[in-house]
Amino acid sequence: MGDCILKSLALVAVAVGIANAAPAGRVVGKVTVTEASGKPASAEVIVYVVGFPEKGTDGTAATITQKGRTFVPDLVAITVGESVTFPNGDPFLHNVFSQSSTRKFDLGSFKKGESKEKSFPKSGVVDVYCNIHPEMAATILVLPNKRHTRAAADGTFTLDGVPPGTWTVFAYARRAAKPASAPVTVIAGQDATVNLSLVRGAEPPHVNKFGEKYKNSTTTYR
Incomplete structure (x- = not known):
C-alpha cells in the first residue's frame, strides 16, 4: 500500500514537473x-497578463523615489507578495500614504536619506500620495503573476x-x-x-x- 502511494506521488510530481517545464x-x-x-x-504604460497565478520574488521588487516633489517613477508593477521601497531624496519631509482598499498604509513623515518599505499581499491597484504635497501621486499595480512589463517609448x-x-x-x-x-x-x-x-x-x-x-x-x- 505504501509503495503504491509513493509511486502515485512520484507520478504526480513528474506530471507537475513536465507541466512547469512546458x-x-x-x-x-x-x-x-x-x-x-x-x-x-x-x-507611462504597464502591460500585463491575467488569468493564472505565479509566485513573486521575496523582498523589494520596485523603488519609488520622492524627488523634486514628485514620485519617480509614478507607475510601477509588482507581483503579489513583493515589496516597494520609498526613499526620500528631497531636503524636506514627505509622508507617503494610500487609502486604496487593496492596501491602506501611512508611512509617516520621514526626512532626506531615509527610506520606508511596504509589502503588498493582495492584487489590485494602489494609489499613493504624499500627505504634505498634494501634487505628488503614483500608482502601484499589484499583479497575480510576473508576466508584466513597461511599454517602450x-x-x-x-x-x-x-x-x-x-x-x-x-x-x-x-x-x-x-x-x-x-x-x-x-x-x-x-x-x-x-x-x-x-x-x-x-x-x-x-x-x-x-x-x-x-x-x-x-x-x-x-
Whole structure:
C-alpha cells in the first residue's frame, strides 16, 4: 500500500514537473495613447497578463523615489507578495500614504536619506500620495503573476514566458480613464500579437490622509 502511494506521488510530481517545464510563448504588440480629441499623447504604460497565478520574488521588487516633489517613477508593477521601497531624496519631509482598499498604509513623515518599505499581499491597484504635497501621486499595480512589463517609448512591448492558454492582456496608464484589454491565445513557442489603445485624461483629484482638502492649496484634490 505504501509503495503504491509513493509511486502515485512520484507520478504526480513528474506530471507537475513536465507541466512547469512546458515551453511558453510570447505576447507582443503595441499600445497607442491619445488625448480625448484623438491627438497622439505620451504616457507611462504597464502591460500585463491575467488569468493564472505565479509566485513573486521575496523582498523589494520596485523603488519609488520622492524627488523634486514628485514620485519617480509614478507607475510601477509588482507581483503579489513583493515589496516597494520609498526613499526620500528631497531636503524636506514627505509622508507617503494610500487609502486604496487593496492596501491602506501611512508611512509617516520621514526626512532626506531615509527610506520606508511596504509589502503588498493582495492584487489590485494602489494609489499613493504624499500627505504634505498634494501634487505628488503614483500608482502601484499589484499583479497575480510576473508576466508584466513597461511599454517602450514608442508603445511596443514584449511579454516573455507566458504559459499556453487563453488569457486577458491589459494596458494601464495612470491618467487613462480605464485600462485597455483584449483576449489573447498563447501557443507554446509562438508569438501572439495584441494591439491596444488608451485615452489619456487628467490627473484624478484626491484628498489628504484624513479625507480633507489639503491646506494652503487652491485645488480641491478629491
